[in-house]
Amino acid sequence: MRPRTLRARLVAGLLVLLALACAAVGAAGSLSLNRFMVDQLDRQLSMTAGRFAASLEHDDDRDGHGDSRGQSPGTLGVRLVDGRVTHAAVVTAEEADIRLTSADAAVLAAVPLDRRAHSVELSELDDYRVMAVPGADGDVLVNGLPLEGVNAAVHRLQITESVVFAIVMILTGVAGTTWVRLSLRPLDRVTATARRVSTLPLASGAVALPDRVPDEDPRTEVGQLGAAFNRMLGHVGEALAWRHASEQRMRTFAADAGHELRTPLATVRAHAELARRHPGDVPGEIRHALERIDAESGRMGTLVDDLLLLARLDAGRPLARDPVDLTRVVIDAAGDARVSAPGHRWRLRLPEEPVTITGDAGRIHQVVANLLANAHTHTPPGTTVTVSVRAPAPGAAELTVHDDGPGIPEDVRAEIFERFVRADKARSRARGGSGLGLAIVKAVVASHGGDVSVESRPGDTLFRVFLPAG
Ligand SMILES: Nc1ncnc2c1ncn2[C@@H]1O[C@H](COP(=O)(O)OP(=O)(O)O)[C@@H](O)[C@H]1O
Ligand SMILES: [Mg+2]
Known part of the structure; x- marks a missing residue:
């Protein structure tokens, strides 16, 4: 149960320190009061030393009681002969003789004969401060004054102290909590700003950073934190703006380059086509060269189209929003795939009802x-x-493409949807892949507000596309 927040820790620490201080003050107060009163008692004892007990020596003269004149009530007088109690009396209203138990007698007999006061605990009576003096005829006279008053005063002081300390602790707890809360309030503002920044999508696009932290008093630690935090926000803002501008430039560059490449590419293809159609004999090597030119410029055309499409999607150009029958699209695409890859087994799992979504038919087909x-x-x-196609909700769609091929290698799986990422560059380039296919899938699905994911292990690869309603 250790307090978690800084606030609670500070208040708890304050209270612990205060409790220690109270305990120290209380203990010192009780001790010194005790000391003081016992000293007073001892002085009184040495002044009256032995008078009452001595009077017991001559009890034959009187009727069994000591001479209690001038003695304060509670004064104890005991006469011991050879360590055995012969007389014991306490000054009360009635001046009564008392019977001491043997244990008490032993305690009194053990009081050293040094004319100094000693504290003793007697079972029948209160605690006493006693002093032993030698009597006239070899006996020992013990005189005592009760510690009752001292104990009561100390006890009373302790009770008062406890009450006062408890009140002080409660007041300090309340005031301390308020004070700590007030002192740490600027920290809350820094936290709130930091929290707002942490929820911003900083990874892409233009980012508007939240307002700066208001508290900037450089004399306080929290103010310094706020100032440093504001400076950091400033740097982050600059970096983000710079990144956004450079992204923008990259996009424009890709789009411009794509456009510029299109025209010469079309010309190259047209001329290659023209040359191939040339009537008359064309040597075999030339024909082959022309075919290569045609094929490669076709590939380049696809690549340029893909880049342009990505640039357009990046720029956030609005897509068409038509009803698209996803089942139809899948049936068509699977038909094409069957033709180009007859060696594969193609299976379709489509629901009875067509699944229709809203979007750009051409892009969905892609x-x-x-x-x-x-x-x-x-x-x-x-x-x-x-x-397979499913409609998890009206208007929404889930498309999955599963294969039991070798799967996507672990090292590229995490970034498989990035541009130009391919598992085996040499091999996939030979097959005409540029590594933009999945990047386009992701960008198109994202621009439809959807989401694509992949799970892959050898013999089990599953791409899952979710397209929301609307
Ligand atoms: N079904 C699959 N099975 C195994 N690997 C795949 C599969 N789909 C994609 N990949 C891997 O992901 C890479 C990226 O795919 P893609 O972006 O379409 O680029 P490309 O097909 O042009 O290589 C591919 O090069 C391939 O290594
Ligand atoms: Mg591909």
């Missing part, structure tokens, strides 16, 4: 086509690919 293309280009023939 998502399905990219996933299906991956499911056959990155797996050997004979692999079974299962495509």
Whole structure:
């Protein structure tokens, strides 16, 4: 049960220290009062030393009681002969003889004969301060004064102290809590600002940082923290703005480059086509070269289109919002895949009712086509690919593409949706992949407000696309 918050710890520490101080003050007070009163008692005892007890020596003259004149009530007188009590009396209203138990007698007999006061505890009577003096005829006279008054005074002081200390502790607890809370309030503002920053999506886009922390008094620690925090926010803001600007530049660059590449590329393809159609004899090598030019410029065209699409999605251009029959899209895409990869086993799991979503039909088709293309280009023939569509809620859709191929290697799995990420660069480039397929899937799905994920282990790879309603 250790207090967690700084506030509680400070208040608890304050109270512990105060309790220690109270205990010390209380103990010192009681001790010194006790000392003082006992000293007074001892003085009184030495002044009257032995008078009452001595009077017991001559009790034959009187009727069995000592001479109690001038003695304060409670005064004890005891006469011992050879260590045995012969007389014992206490001055009271009636001046009574008393019987001491043998234990008490032994205690009194043990009081040293040194004319000094000693404290004794008697079972029948109160605690006493006693002094022993030698009597006239070899006996020992013990005179005593009760400690009752001293004890009562000390006890009373202790009770008063306890009450006062308890009140002080309670007041300190309340005042301390308020005070600590007030002192730490600026910290709350720093915390609130930090919390607001921590919820911001700092990873991308333009970011508006929250207001600075108001408290900047450089004389206080919290003020220094606030100032440092504000400076940090300033730096972070600059860095974010810079990053945003450079992202923007990159995007514009990709879009411009794509546009600029398109025209010469189209020209290259047109000329290659023209040359291939050339009537008459064309040597075989030339024909082959022209075919290569055609194929590679086609690939380059796809790459440029992909880059342009990504640049457009990055720029957040609004997509078409039409009703799209996802089941239809899947059936078409699977039909195409069957033709291009007849060696794979293709399975469809579609619901009875068509699943319709709102979005851009062309882009959705691209998502399905990219996933299906991956499911056959990155797996050997004979692999079974299962495509299923589900409607988890009206208007929403879940598309899954499963294959039992070799799976995605562990080292690239985490970043498989990033641009130009491929497991085996050399091999997949030979198969025409550029590593943009899944990046496009992710960007398109994200721009539809959806979400794509992958789980993969050898023999079991599953891509899951969720598209929300609306
Ligand atoms: N179904 C799959 N099975 C195994 N690996 C896959 C699968 N789908 C994707 N991959 C891996 O993910 C990488 C990235 O895919 P993608 O972005 O479509 O790029 P590309 O297909 O152009 O290589 C691929 O190169 C491949 O290594
Ligand atoms: Mg691909």
